[in-house]
Amino acid sequence: MNYRVPTLIFISLISCSYLLRAQEFSIQGKVLSSERETIWLANVLLLSPLDTLLINGSSSDEKGMFKITNVPPGKYLLKASYLENESDYLEIDVASDSDIGEISISNYAQTLDEVIVSTQKPRIERKVDRLVFNIGNTALSDSDIWEALKRAPGVVVINNQLSVNGNKDIGIMINGRKVNLPRTDVINLLSGTSASNVESIEVITNPPSKYSAEDGMLININMKKNLISGYNGAIFNRYTQGVYPKHTLGTDHYFKGKKASLSLNYSFNREKWLTRYTDITNFIEEGVVTSTWKADENYIRRRKRHNFNAFFDYVFDDRNALSVSTLNQWNPKVSRLYDTETRISDPDGADVSSFITLNDSEENQINTSLYLDFVHKFKKKGAELSLNTHYTYYDYERDQDLNTEFFDVDGTVSDQDDFLTNSIQNINLFSIQGDFVTPMGTTSKLETGIRFAGIHSKSFIEQSGFDRDQAGIDPTGSAEFDYDESIFAGYGSFDTKWDKWNFKAGLRGEYTSTIGSLDIDNAIKKNDYFKVFPSLSLQYTPNKNHDFHYYYYRRITRPRYNSLNPFQIFQSFNSVIEGNPELLPSSRHYMAGGYTLNRAYTFEAFYKNRMNNYQLLVFQDNENEILRFISSNVDKDIAYGFNFSISKNLTSFWHFYFMASTSYIESRFTDLDSGQLVKNGLWNTYIRSNSGFSFLTDKSLKADISILYSSPVILGNSRQDDYFKFGLALRKTIFNKNGSISLGIDDVFNEASLFTTRKYLNQNNTSYYRPESRLLVVGFRYNFGNTKIRSNEKSKNVDERGRI
Structure with missing residues (x-):
């Protein structure tokens, strides 16, 4: 038998192992x-x-000696801790085996039942079906959640419209619970809550298939799960100056006992926008421009x-x-004033x-939601039954006085026209869900x-005083529209x-029944349908340097309730926003x-095919000379x-x-x-x-610089230029890290305007949208x-905490 080949392979493996290990060193020292x-x-x-991400670690022996092995060459921070006390950070540069000597910890004579070491996770983690963006201890911590969300991986926000990889069907969750609010109210909730x-x-x-097929992608906001007993709280103040000032004042409170915990958050916001x-x-x-x-x-808007x-x-x-x-939101007073001057010219440009x-x-508006969740864990490890129910009440009322003066x-x-409207909308949402999870073997x-x-x-809606011809509901009448929907x-x-594989697959079926009725035409519209929604995620990680992934899903988007509402909201005499009860699910x-x-480096190819997508399209009514913004x-x-994306620490202070x-x-x-x-x-x-930048020895000064650019894009029947x-945010911790101050400038160059065109068939119009976007934020x-008091209970193995 020839032993030479196996022997050579064995020697080669030993040599390769030695060469690899030759690039790793050890650090030793003594803790006093x-x-x-x-x-x-x-x-x-x-x-x-x-970002003080934990790379490696060790514990000292009875003589205080420690040794950390398998350390690649490079620059690091070293810190020792015992109970509630820590040493100062020690900067080290590892190029060979090192003995740092002594490292000192201040008074450690405390008596606690456990030691908990918290370390910051990587800022971006990739999992089989999601990306995780850890924002703790960054310059974004003093902002509100909405501003932090704009920096999340893959997320793009233009004109307060969220999209991920071009997908605008985004659901928002807090601690895994879906927030069932209209889009504008979700923005209000997140912009009024500290990050x-x-x-x-x-x-x-x-x-996963457990979530409704309504949303193509989800954004889950994980709030910190505090293991601290007793009480702690915070106050925060956020001032924003654009053309007009905006101000948010709030407070957070957290109580924890042996079995119960309670978190309370309140904020008051007063703002004015232009x-x-x-x-x-x-x-x-007949194909010829008659007037412009x-x-x-x-x-x-004041609110x-x-x-x-x-x-x-x-x-x-x-x-x-x-x-x-x-979750509760109350807008006791929202004032809107549209001041519009319209000039009419002939084809030659003469007024x-x-x-x-x-x-x-x-x-005024009230939006309140209540969630109730119960979890029972079975004796079989990993098996559990959860029940949750949800109720949302939404009440909205708006009075409008639209006065127009006409000039030769x-x-x-x-001439003069005075148009008065009063509109009311009430929405009640209720859901109940049961989920059962059981392990199958050790890894499934x-x-x-x-x-x-x-x-x-x-x-x-109740209307009076309008005098002109137009399509849609008679603008001088009153009407009531009811809509009911049931989903099983x-x-x-x-x-x-x-x-080295992760695999996740699911199948969801949904039966939907809808009925809508408008009292002025005695028409009842019914629609019943059943659809299935498969999903698949696959991840292959041969080693820590390579990761392959693939996913597929089918989803549905049902029309929003205000989009189904057939009533019209006038912005000016010849500009109107309309709902559409004929909308189909997408x-x-x-x-x-x-x-x-x-x-660090990710390349991804994708394909999307969507039917019956509904959008607020802009059509010009050439016969009645009206600009209609209609849900279609x-x-x-x-x-x-x-x-293509990069997420990498370029230097010791720059992510x-x-x-x-x-x-x-x-x-x-x-x-x-x-x-x-x-x-x-x-x-x-x-x-x-x-x-993201970290400055000063104690990393107490953070900075975040953001850039967003989009080339021209198609949105329904519009082309957007x-x-x-460009934005900048700074954060400095003070008062022994119990306090912080922040400063930011959003849209530094005041370039965040939108210009859209619609030129096809008998449509020829443009819109130029210039929001108040350059903002100074303090x-x-x-x-x-008592944030220093720890629970006497042993800590659990949870994602947010690590223990060595």
Whole structure:
């Protein structure tokens, strides 16, 4: 038998192992107290100099000696801790085996039942179906959650519209619970809540089947789970100056006992915003422009807002736990003033006439949600049954006075119109869901569940004084619109790991029944349908330097209740926003596959196909000379392209994130006037970059620089020109890290404006949107309470905490 080949292989393996190990070194030393006493079982941590990420660690022996092995060459921070005391950070440069000598910890003579060591996680982590963005101890901590969300990986926000990889069907969750609020109210909730209590933001690119098929992607905001007993709290103040000031004042409170914990958050916001619009419409008759209407509008919104949130958890025993949560928002007064001057000119550009519209409206709104969750863990490890229910009540009322004066070419008043409306909308949402999870072997689990959701929406409008011809509901009458929806759902999913693979697959079925009725025409519209929604996620990680992933899902988007409401909201005499009770649900397929190198560089290709997408499309009514913003179905949307991203520590104090996405986007829709199918398409590129910096020896000064750019893009029947935004945020901890101050400038160069065009068939109009986007933001936060007291209970193995 020839032993030479196996012997050579064995020698080669030993040689390779030696060469690899030759690039790793050891660090040793001794831990002493300030009284020169040796400390036994002190934790010695080797940390990243950028974000204090834990890299390696060890414990001291009874002589205080420690040794950390397998350390690659480079610069690190070293810190020793015992009970509640820590040493100063020690900067070391490892190029060979090192003996650092003595490291000193101040007075350690305390008596506690446990030692808990908290370390910061990587800023971005990739999991089989999501990206996790850890924002703790960054410059974003003093901002609100909405501002922090804009920096999350893959997330792009333009004109307060969220998108992830070009997908705008985004659901928001807090601690795994879906926030069932309209989009504008979700923004209000997140912009009124401090980000200091956020542990991480999860961008779930392929949500598990347990979640509703309504959202293509989910963003889960994980609040910090505090293991501290007793009471602690904080106050925060955030001032924003644009054209007008905006001010938020709030407080957080946290109570924890042996079995119960309670978190309370309240904020009050008072703000005034200015937005400028310019709409130019070339009205057409038989293919020829007959007149051009140029409308310049200044829109001022004043608002007072109260946010109150509460989270209560009670642990009965090791197997049963109850959670009660409530999210509440009250806008006691929202004032809107639209001041619009419209000039009408003939085809040669000569002025013909003009009119000025003052639209003065006031509204109030209450939005309250209640969540109840119960979890029972079975004796079989990993098996559990959870039940949760949810109720939301939404009440909205708006009074509007729209007054228009008409002028001849010489400026003489020729006519006047005064239009009054009162609109009310009430929405009640209820859902209940049960989920069962059981492990299958040591690396797999099966999950199944059922859900019911019921929705009732009632809308009422009363109008008087309007005098003109137009399509839609008679603007001088009153009407009531009722809409009811019931959804029955069931799902099953399977999750497993083997060797270097992660696999997750699920199938969800949903039966939906809707009924809508408008009292003025005695018409009842019913729609019943059943659809299935498969999902699949696959991840292969041969080693820590290489990661491959693929995912696919099918989802549905049902029309929003205010989009189904057929009533009209006038912004000026010839500009109106309309709902559409004929809207159809939209379904879409999405798939993507990619590769990540060294946990830092990711390339991903994707494809999206969507039917009946509904959007607020802009159509000009050439006969009645009206600009209509109407909710409509887009016949088909397709998009395909690729994404590239980098998430990497470039230096010891600089973390860099960069994402570029290039895709072909095509939209096919039916023209409202002619009924013809129109197709628009182009290639789009958007770029997002964030740089996080840490300064000073104790890393107490943080900075974040953000850049967002989008080339022209197709949105329904509109083409939107390129977009650019640059922001800067600074944060400095003070008062022994119990307080912090922050300073930021959003849209430094004041470039975040949107210009859109619609030119096809008999449509020829443009819109120029100029929000109040360059903002100076100043924040202060101070934490108080007995934050140094620890629970006597042993800590659990949870994601937010690590123990060595």
